[in-house]
Amino acid sequence: MIRVFNHYxxxxxxxxxxxxxxxxxxxVIGIHLLHPQDPTLLVPSAAAHGLLLSACLLVVNTASGLYQPTRRRSLNHSVARASLTLxxxxxxTYLIFGLAQGNFDALSSAEWVAMLCxxxxxxxxxxxxxxxVPSRPPARVLIFGSGEAAxxxxxxxxxxxxxxxxxxxxxxxxxTGSVIPEAELLRGRGSLRxxxxxxGVDEIVVALAERRGGSMPLRELLDCKVGGIRVTDLxxxxxxxxxxxxxxHVRAGWLIFGDxxxxxxxxxxxxxAFDVLCAGILLIVSLPMMVLTAVAIKLESRGPVFYRQERVGLNGSTFRVLKFRSMRVDAETDGKPRWAAAQDSRVTRVGAIIRRFRIDEIPQLLNVFEGDMSMxxxxxxxxFFVEQLTEQIPYYALRHSVKPGVTGWAQVRYQYGSTVADSLEKLQYDLYYVKNHTLFLDMVILFETVGVVLSGKGAR
Known part of the structure; x- marks a missing residue:
């Protein structure tokens, strides 16, 4: 793993x-060299084409999952994803080169070459x-511990x-109480170092369940680190x-004194600035879809097109989030908040579609402009749920130290959650974001969100 701008x-x-x-x-450079043009325009034109094509390829490949590990993906599955990407x-490619030439009547030789590339x-x-393909030699990892954590x-x-x-x-x-098979335990080989x-170990992962009473051989671990072996805590x-x-597996001291x-x-x-720019672009692009969605909601059922609901935001303050209405107007007549469930009977037919592709979330871009939310x-x-979860889950309140988002790390990494256990799992991703958030990580999440939206993964 490599750390790039705080993200692994x-x-x-x-x-x-x-x-x-x-x-x-x-x-792109080869295409421009093979098709002579005004020398003063060569560099700007190549740079514009290269940057646009690179941005498109990065977004589409990320969204289609072509950069994800393939160990659980068949060749046919990869071909299907690649076909959509292609x-x-x-x-x-056709639009980028066609716009530059101002001619869409017939494909030029430059466009043909670019598309083939x-x-x-x-x-x-x-x-x-x-x-x-042969890869680099595998890293050799020794796990220090023999319990469930190890x-x-x-x-x-x-x-x-x-x-x-x-x-x-x-x-x-x-x-005591080792859960590791005896054949995998390293006994009778002297000290840890x-x-x-x-x-020939490259890394030691410290996974001890008990660290008191001399259980942690600090001197030996330090000698290992000085000797070039990476030492990583749990x-x-x-x-x-x-x-x-x-x-x-986290301690308060690790959160306080770590980076x-x-x-x-x-x-x-x-x-x-990034939020306002992205929200403005997305609002303009999605305006026709928003109009069609509003008409569909109005035609299917009585009630308002939009739905406002109180949510907890930055530093525990509350605001009213704006969404397209996807449920019946009498969804909570008893006044008791409930999480959405799979095949929820309260969801309308139009609501099921817009929830699947996250169209109901688009109006939250206005919350971004108002400053209550981030992208x-x-x-x-x-x-109601925040009060319950704060009492039941440690560190839950830390997620309110940044503005809530239209999308998030937990949303692209975990399915929709409707239980305390799901909330705990999602919190672990949210804490990673709160700890390591940068503009780079924001862009990674936005790219992956495209894939989540197109696939409808995790929607309810």
């Missing part, structure tokens, strides 16, 4: 993105994802990082591998 990315994903963008740049990218890049993405680390490592190999589990001196050196490990802050949770005036100003942040919850 898989090394392979970053290399894939850079390779695709590099191929786009080379293709259709969108060919249309984008884009098709080759998309096809290469599928090939690279499934080809059995078992979870090993399982997560195998699922999330195919480029890592667990060499074994080194039991702590005071640990001696064992790590003998096995909370940091899950933050890096899962991009979430695990409530069951992150930086707000600042400059960050707030940049985020506000990206933890989703705002109703005061």
């Amino acid at each position: 990315l898989r090394r392979q994903t970053l290399l894939q993105v850079l390779l695709d963008l590099g191929l786009i740049a080379l293709s 259709i969108l990218m060919l249309a984008a 884009v098709a080759g890049i998309v096809a290469h993405r599928v090939y690279a994802a499934h080809a059995d 078992q979870m680390v090993g399982q997560t490592l195998r699922e999330c990082d195919p480029q890592a190999r667990v060499v074994g589990y080194f039991p702590g001196p005071n640990e 001696e064992c790590a050196v003998e096995l 909370a940091g490990y899950f933050e890096k591998m899962l991009c979430q802050i695990r409530i069951d 992150g949770f930086q707000q600042g005036t400059y960050r707030s100003m940049v985020k506000r 990206v942040g933890p989703r705002p919850e109703r005061p």
Whole structure:
């Protein structure tokens, strides 16, 4: 994993993105060199085409999931995703080069070459994802611990990082009740440092259930770190591998003295400018869809087109969120708030469609203009649920230290939640965002939101 602007990315994903963008740049440069034009226009024209095509490719590939790990995806599935990507990218290429030439009557040779290059890049993405190409030597990881936490680390490592190999589990001196098979325990190999050196370990993950009474050999861990072996604690490990802050393995001291949770005036100003710009563009683009949605809602059922509901925002203050009405007007006649459920009978036919593709959320762009919400942040919850969840879930109130968002890290990483357990899982993603949020992470979330919207994933 590589940390880019406080956000952890898989090394392979970053290399894939850079390779695709590099191929786009080379293709555009080659096209312009093969089609002579005014030398004074060569660089601006190539730069404009390259930047636009690169931005389109990045958004479409991210939204279609082509940069996601392929270990659970068949070749046919990848081909289907690539086909959709190809259709969108060919249309984008045609428009980008056609607008520059002001002629859409017939495809020019430059457009043909550009479209062939884009098709080759998309096809290469599928090939690279499934080809059995030798990779770098796997990282050798030793897990210090033998309890349930250590078992979870090993399982997560195998699922999330195919480029890592667990060499074994080194039991702590005071640990009891090991859940690791005896064959995987590293016994009789001397001290922790001696064992790590003998096995050529690259990283040690400290997953001890008990850290008191001399259970943590600090001197040996320090010697390992000085000797070039990475030493990672449990909370940091899950933050890096899962991009979430695990409530069951985090300590208040780690949150207080660690990095992150930086707000600042400059960050707030940049985020506000980014919010207003994105909200303005999206409002203009989505205006026809909003008009059609309003007409459909009005034709299907009586009641208002829009729906306002009290939500908890920054620092616990409340505001009224604006949405398209997707439920009957008598959805909560008893006055008791309820989470939406799968196949909820309160949802109208039009409501089911607009909820599936998140169209009901579009009016919240006006909340962004008003300053109550941001484009990206933890989703705002109703005061009734916030009061309950704050009492039941540790650190829940931390999610209110930033503005709530139209979309968020939890929304692109986890399904819709309707239980306390779901809220706990989503909070762990929200805390990761609150701790590490930057403009870069905001853009990553917006790109992934496109894929969530198009697929209708997690909607209710």
